[in-house]
Amino acid sequence: xxxxxxxxxxxxxxxxxxxxxxxxxxxxxxxxxxxxxxxxxxxxxxxxxxxxxxxxxxxxxxxxxxxxxxxxxxxxxxxxxxxxxxxxxxxxxxxxxxxxxxxxxxxxxxxxxxxxxxxxxxxxxxxxxxxxxxxxxxxxxxxxxxxxxxxxxxxxxxxxxxxxxxxxxxxxxx
Amino acid sequence: xxxxxxxxxxxxxxxxxxxxxxxxxxxxxxxxxxxxxxxxxxxxxxxxxxxxxxxxxxxxxxxxxxxxxxxxxxxxxxxxxxxxxxxxxxxxxxxxxxxxxxxxxxxxxxxxxxxxxxxxxxxxxxxxxxxxxxxxxxxxxxxxxxxxxxxxxxxxxxxxxxxxxxxxxxxxxx
Numbered sequence: 001x002x003x004x005x006x007x008x009x010x011x012x013x014x015x016x017x018x019x020x021x022x023x024x025x026x027x028x029x030x031x032x033x034x035x036x037x038x039x040x041x042x043x044x045x046x047x048x049x050x051x052x053x054x055x056x057x058x059x060x061x062x063x064x065x066x067x068x069x070x071x072x073x074x075x076x077x078x079x080x081x082x083x084x085x086x087x088x089x090x091x092x093x094x095x096x097x098x099x100x101x102x103x104x105x106x107x108x109x110x111x112x113x114x115x116x117x118x119x120x121x122x123x124x125x126x127x128x129x130x131x132x133x134x135x136x137x138x139x140x141x142x143x144x145x146x147x148x149x150x151x152x153x154x155x156x157x158x159x160x161x162x163x164x165x166x167x168x169x170x171x172x173x174x
Numbered sequence: 175x176x177x178x179x180x181x182x183x184x185x186x187x188x189x190x191x192x193x194x195x196x197x198x199x200x201x202x203x204x205x206x207x208x209x210x211x212x213x214x215x216x217x218x219x220x221x222x223x224x225x226x227x228x229x230x231x232x233x234x235x236x237x238x239x240x241x242x243x244x245x246x247x248x249x250x251x252x253x254x255x256x257x258x259x260x261x262x263x264x265x266x267x268x269x270x271x272x273x274x275x276x277x278x279x280x281x282x283x284x285x286x287x288x289x290x291x292x293x294x295x296x297x298x299x300x301x302x303x304x305x306x307x308x309x310x311x312x313x314x315x316x317x318x319x320x321x322x323x324x325x326x327x328x329x330x331x332x333x334x335x336x337x338x339x340x341x342x343x344x345x346x347x348x
Contacts, residue, residue, distance in 0.1 A: 013304070013306065013320075013329070013345070014189065014319070014320035014324070015188065015189040015320065026326065030328075030329065030330035030331055030348055031330070031348075032330060032331075035331055035333070035334065122312065122314075130187070130312075132187065134308075134343070136328070136329040136330055136331050136345055136348070137326060137327065137328050137329060138296065138304075138320065138324065138326065138327040138329065139324075139326055140296075140323070140324030140325045140326050140327070141322055141323050141324060145188070146187075146188035146189065146312065148315055149314070149315050150188070150312065150313075150314030150315060151314045152200065152311060152312065152313055152314050153311065153312040153314070154204075154310070154311050155187070155204065155310040155311060155312065155339075156204035156205070156206060156310055156339055157204055157206075157209055157310050157336070157339040157341070159209070160209065160334075160336060160341065162331070162334060165329075165330055165331040167331070167334065167341060167343055169308070169341055171187070171310055174204055174205075174310070
């Protein structure tokens with residue numbers, strides 16, 4: 001089975017993935033479980049099917065990639081950096097690097113973020129699945145997931161999960 | 175019961191409400207009904223509880239307000255225009271006008287769009303309910319719903335409906 005490149009992240013209703021200061025404390029539910037689906041979001045199960053994580057340099061700097069120690073973490077960076085532990089720093093074309101990686105045998109590839117990194121993959125139209133958790137908040141300002149000037153990508157809905165007012169929507173390419 | 179100001183529109187996953195040319199032909203489902211909820215989206219029922227529609231001048235110019243003949247349609251405009259039929263042109267502060275309207279007895283107030291008009295209401299934090307139909311498409315570019323530099327508005331999810339791959343999410347203020 002072909003390895004998939006899967007974008008998976010949370011965004012506000014107005015499309016932000018972090019607040020102005022890069023903060024995530026708004027990424028919470030609405031405190032009510034009355035609309036929850038029976039199916040729950042199982043992040044650990046998602047990670048079981050992943051062996052490569054792709055992230056931008058900002059994510060690395062924020063120390064939020066520590067829970068992926070058993071995976072290869074590809075970090076896109078504009079400057080030369082030395083690989084260490086499970087981190088591989090990619091100064092070359094990150095999309096091309098991931099597409100080469102995908103040709104090798106392995107599990108799925110988790111496109112972690114942030115927005116600038118994701119944009120490269122969206123514009124190359126190489127994202128196979130999109131899992132978005134829509135947080136019940138209009139953030140007003142912050143760091144956007146989707147940048148401008150992309151192409152249209154038609155999707156189909158594969159699954160939905162509701163938990164605590166968060167809508168987790170899974171799509172793949174139509 | 176207090177009249178509510180209800181934002182109700184469709185947007186792409188990346189937050190656009192119209193394509194670059196103002197077009198809406200991408201506002202369709204994914205062609206599959208296997209995830210449909212039993213509950214369907216009933217636009218006519220929604221309209222039954224509405225007696226005022228608020229829209230921007232662009233929407234008026236596009237002739238897409240014709241189905242609201244039995245309602246008062248408030249059109250925000252920057253220049254002096256003469257009222258006709260059910261259209262009232264508002265050159266003054268549209269938010270203030272709608273808030274005055276809300277004090278009178280009546281049904282709910284449907285905030286139709288577009289983005290610039292909606293932004294005034296979001297920034298004044300006077301939108302009571304938000305019903306967003308998320309179209310299973312990443313549009314890439316177009317006319318955004320949410321502009322920048324707003325304030326954070328915490329919401330709670332009140333209902334969800336799925337139809338043909340479109341997620342209809344209803345929120346009110348937390």
